Amino acid sequence: MSEEQSETTEATATIGRSPGTVYVLPHTSDSIPEFLSAALGRIDPESPSVQVLILTADGENALAIxxxxxxxxxxxxxxxxxATRASRSARLLKARPVxxxxxxxxxLIALVSASALKLDELRVVVIAWAEDLLDQGERxxxxxETILSDAGKSADRIIVTRRISxxxxxxxxxxxxxxxxAPMPMDDIGTGEIPEVKYLTTAGIAKPASLRRLLDELDPPSAAIVVRxxxxxxxxxxxxHTLGYSGEDSPVTVVRGAPSAAVHTIIxxxxPVRRSEIHALGTxxxxxxxxxxxxAELSPIRELFGAKLSPLNFSAGTDKLRRRDDAMRSELRSVLSAGIPPRExxxxxxxxxEYxxxxxxxxxxxxxxxxRRVAKAAPPSMATTPAAAPEWTGATSKLFVTLxxxxxxKPGDLVGTIAGEAGIPGGSIGKVEVYESHTIVEVPAAESExxxxxxxxxxxxxRKVAVRADRPKSERKSSEGDSRGGDRPPRRTFDRDDRPRPSGPRPPRAAGDRPRSGYDRPRPGSDRPRPGSDRPRPGADRPRPSSDRPRFGSDRPRPGSDRKRPGADRPRSGPPRKGRPER
Structure with a gap:
């Protein structure tokens, strides 16, 4: 390759790929302005299209940015x-310029697939904490990688990471x-020595309460509250101001950066984001x-301070609280190890x-x-009385539930319903047997009704429930064969051998005394004359046709049966048919 060709290739590569910037910052909310200001500064306010795309590992980071x-x-x-949800973001992208x-x-890929997000005019693509994105999985x-490929090479890349690996x-x-x-905290060496630093873990919204607790516990003669x-x-x-530290001569003040005067305690x-801030505090x-x-800030803060970071242990009040918590955990651990009965x-x-x-x-x-507090404050005679009602030890009865x-x-559903509707303590409810179509519950006999x-x-x-007293097995078996249902009495059964028989020989029955069945048996009232039977029937005196004329059946001649069939007297040709005589 000639010298001119190599110069042309290098120039093409420089033009085709826009230069990027790498920020090494701890993953804290205070680090966001370090790279966000540079990205938003590239936006053209006259263009309504999307020009900055910020990729995060989850929706919480997107909201924080x-x-x-x-x-x-x-x-x-x-x-x-x-863009915490693609459907909502798509409507906003169509409604106004973003x-x-x-x-x-x-x-973001879902928005691109729905044609709601265009990547043609992108100027900057920000990858906020690349190691978190790479740890999210293959999907x-x-x-x-799809977004970075579609964004093209003309858009600047800003890559934010906690460390270079x-x-x-x-x-x-x-x-x-x-x-x-870009200038990074890990490369900002500073000139001072890193002090020994204690840390107190707290939620972001609970920082004011944690600061108030620190000032009460430490009670410093002078202090500086460092903010960024x-x-x-x-x-x-x-x-x-709430604690009474107000005025110019207050021993506790709020400062930005390192305090200008010596103080007893720094909170x-x-x-901090840069190591130079820590070195300045050491002076x-x-x-x-x-x-x-x-x-979320604890891991990057450990990297920033190194071995100089350790947790803060409060005084006797905190130790007492910790001992009480340890005793409570030990008590719970022993109960869990012994096993918890299903009744509890x-x-x-x-x-x-619900919870x-x-x-x-x-x-x-x-x-x-x-x-425990009530039992401790009660007199000795009352303190020995158990607060909870004992389990039922008297007579019990079983209830039949139609669910x-x-x-x-589940057993807990019935126990909770009985305790809530009937006001029965849960400890007094006995065994709960759940079957396919019903449930048997053991309850105190005095409370069953x-x-x-x-x-x-x-x-x-x-589902609506019906409850009744459960019947003993003997009663249930006696009514299992009754298909009529309900609580009807059992059917009466008869046996031929149980019927009373007359003593002595049975007298013979005379023939024709008592027709048993059939047409010979007279009907009740058959000897009574029928009304109108003595009246003559109309047409009874009309002469009947001669009996010589066949009325129906095979004796009645068919029409044309006396006519000769044509060719019947002509002799047949060929051999005679089987089974029929020759004419």
Whole structure:
């Protein structure tokens, strides 16, 4: 290849593939503005088409990016549409112009397939935390590769990752060759020493409450609350004002960046993004450095701080709380290991359709703690009385319920219904036997009529129920052969041998004394004259035709039978027929 041809090939490759950018950032909400501002800055406001496409691993990240774009640009700036559902996003794309959209590769591919999303005028494609997308499985990776192929080579690629690894290097080489690396926290060495940092895990919406708890537990003589965002600054100042830290001479203040003066305690309200921020905090010389982190931020924060990060352990109050929780878990573990009888599980089954199992367990623990507090505060004579009603030990009776397994009935359904409708404690209900078409329930004998009255006509799982006292097996067997149904008395049976017989020999019966059956037996009233039988019948004196004339049957001649058939007297030719004499 000549020198001119090689120069032409390099120029073509440079023009055909737009340069990309790689950001190495922790997966936190505070890291989003680092790459989002650069992507939204490429949008042309005059064009109504989609120009920025942001690919995320799930819908939560898509919503976080859209919320951050709104906080950065305000209500009148460029917004990012979160494509959490393809059908909803398709309607919004047709209703108004959308210039930036975020979502998972599967949802965006669905929009492209429905012709709701066009990729012709894309300027920037953002892959937000590439390792999370690559870990979503083959289907998500295939959708990601399809979008990157359809987007063309003219759109810039922005790839965000937590760390540079071999799979990430291969991905960057394939879709953003010769991409430049933006300033990254891991490369920002700084000049100070990384301090020892304690962390407290909390939810994002619970950060103000966690800050208030930290200040109460640590009670520092002086402290600085380090924030990175305007929203964090507002929340921290509100907490300090509530606790009484107000005024310019307050020992606890809110700062952005490293404090300018020495303080006893530093509380990092917004998780740091760059390592230089941590080095700057190390120069202050604080005794305690504590950071608030969410569960999603814990892994990148560990990478950022390294071995200098450890969990925060509170004082005696926290230790006491932890010991109580450990004792409670040990008690639950021993009960679970011993096995739970079905009678305790059955009343809880209907609640699983409305609440999660963890919520039910938490509610049960709350009731247990309440009963313990009541028992502890009660006098000694009352404390020895059990709070729960004992199981029934008296006489029991069985009830027949007209719902069974084919109706979807479970033992817990009947136990809960009986306890709720009749006011019977669940512990007093005995064995529940569910059959194909009915159920037998064992209840206290004194409460059986009350239960029957309360349950008859009620609806369980959409079926009306009828309840009655169950009959003993002996009574059920005696009526099994009665096809008439109901509680009718058994049919009477007779035996010929049981009939009384007259004593002595039977006298002979005279012939013709008593016709038994047939035409010889006279009908009742046959000896009475019939009304009108003595009147002459009309036409009785009319002469009858002669009996010589045949009226019907084989003796009646057929018409034309006396005529000769033509050719009957002519001799036949050929041999005579079998079985017939020759004429």
């Amino acid at each position: 859209a919320e951050m774009a709104h906080s950065l640009n305000g209500a009148t700036g460029i917004e990012v549409l979160p 210039r930036a959209i975020s979502g998972t590769p599967e949802e 998500a990776v295939t959708a990601l 071999k799979p990430i290097e291969d991905f960057v080489e394939r879709y953003a060759r010769r991409a430049r690396r 965002t305007a929203a964090g600054e507002i929340d921290a100042e509100r907490v300090l 990092i309200y917004d998780a 202050v010389g604080a005794v305690n450095v504590v950071t608030l982190v969410t569960p 599980i059955a009343p809880l089954e209907p609640l699983l359709a 999660d199992a963890v919520e039910i367990a938490a509610a049960a623990l709350q009731l247990l703690e309440r009963e 069974g397994d084919r109706d979807g009935i 009350k239960i029957i009255t309360a349950l008859n006509g009620k609806t369980i799982k959409g």
